[in-house]
Amino acid sequence: MMWACLLAAFAFLGPQTAHAERVRDLGTYQGVRSNQLTGYGVVVGLAGTGDDNLEYLTQAMKGVSGRMGLQLPAGVAPGLKNAAAVMVTADLPAFAKPGQRLDITVSTIGKAKSLRGGTLIMTPLQGADGQIYAMAQGNLAVGGLGVSAKDGSMLTVNVPTVGRIADGASVERAVATGFENGDMIRYNLFNADFLTATRVRDAVNRFMPGTAAIEDGVTIAMKLPQDVNTRASVMAAIEMIEVTPAETAAKVIVNSRTGTVVINSAVRLSPAAISQGKLTVRVDENPTVSQPEPFSKGRTTTQQNSDITTTDEGGKVLLMKPGASLAKIVDALNLLGVGASDLVAILEALKQAGALKAEMVVI
Template sequence: MAADAAAQVRLKDLGRFQGWRDNMLVGYGIVTGLAGSGDTPRNQATRQAMSNMLSQFDLVIPQDQIQSRNVAMVMITATLPPTATVGDKIDVNVTSTGDARSLAGGTLIMTPLKGPDHQVYALAQGPLVIGGYRFDANGNLRQKNHPTVGTISLGGTVEAAVRADLVASNGYLNFVLKDADATTAERIAQRINQSLGAGSATSVDAESVRIRAPANGEGLNAYVARIESLAVVPDQVSRVVINERTGTLVAGGDTHIAPITISHGDIRVSVDTQYMASQPQFVGVGGDGVRTIIVGNSDLNVEEPAHIAATYGHTTVSELVHSLEKANVSTRDIIAILQAIKAAGALHADVIVQ
């Protein structure tokens, strides 16, 4: 019972309610105040954007007369929470879209951020924070990280309120699992029925659970909070993750292996080379071409360590790995053994090789 209680996970950590999601925002604008590291005059998009912006202030300047290297055209991205009210602040990311060398020291001019429906939901403006730099002079270049990418902490202001609509038109809430699993979905439905009463929830498929919403929508927030706080023991698919490049192996402790017999051995070949100098004992007068040479003597050694042979009954990957480690089997050899066990059909788990 204690082990089951420790393995229980809140529904809040297993999934989300359908309709509760973040919203992507995007926009394009201009960063000014760059010390000659902005877009070059051949970037027509930047010159047109500058001309359009100045026209908003009754300054009509043809784009072919704009030659400043202190500005850069950028794309702005942000994430709008599932619920937000007018005036809320959000973080924004700024990336260069032209040929600017660096955005360090720049300030983003007020830019509208739009959603997928092309409606403006936020405005972004403010000085950029760059996590790098780029300086060049006389052919010398010093650069750290990516100076053409920056952020503005709380630089976006929400202009249109958004609300998450959790209750579907049929009067039900839909709980969506992060990892689809029919057993876990059924356990969630049973746990909700135990807490809210029989018939309150039904597992629709391996990914979603349908939950009856409260009558007349009263107390929806408290109702959702109560459901999210419930805990179940999620079912897990047995997996063994192998990274042969780093020699890493990760497996669940309860991953089972059928009765097997393992015999493992290898041949080790080593080459030992000793170098010595061949020095002539007497060099006479006029002995042109006589010189010291280096001679290498190589010994080829072949070792065949004792084979490792063992028979296991019904066991787990954890027990097998511990026993092989006691036999001084290397991690890479253990990986090879597990792959062979999987090929033999005795490892009841998915092997994922990275």
């Protein structure tokens, strides 16, 4: 009765702040997650775009034919241009039950040129523990196209060596989540933060006093009722509680390959002066030809004339006041007219000077 009253009271709770986020967007319950499945299989029915006589494909085909009662001659490598060895991957959702269907992705592991028109032979999909959790089979849908000519020229559109089969696998075994056992459910944040964990704990305890306790910077343990129906209702209600997460740590992300720089809103500057300018030196060569007078003993010569000019662009100095925000930093750097490479150099210099209060991450 107490839990029913609390759930009814939750319906009248409104958002706490304009910038609050739901608990379900900050993390997830431990054990309530998907699991990755992987399998090794064979795709047949290809139009001459398979793996030919690769040893691992030959062994796989012998295994498949053996299950069908057909024994291939020993020491004979069959021509397998119409078959390809593949890896099959899938995600097993939380609470998936036997008989449910999964989408699968099929990718070549050899020299097959295309999987277009192929059919995946029944393939077991295993989890990290080596147990079989699903069986896959079906016709592939391939979005890519590859065409080759006898002179060696090729045309490839998208990726023809990867295909998908919608509902191509059936679940054979469920994964235990621990949802229905024990009186404690653990909620894990996506990002470790003690302040966010504290706010989630306090919000849950305001809704249901004495329910939540912090275990570390990621995990909040919650005491929930044993009845599965009530537990599911309480967990759903907790997910809809709105919490204001802690401000993210100050970071500057620099992509060294593309020159992209991303600065988050937590970045602040101590008092600093920034000057940026470019000195351009230009050398123009204007050679002139000197011709001797007619019937003289002189020779034609070339005289070198060089013009050197310098241009000093910029030269502006900007003073950043204490605690300058992201908007002020962007305005100042735009005023200087800096490019991506110059921006990285300025940020690195500010970091070295101790004026940039942020972590710089180069990817």
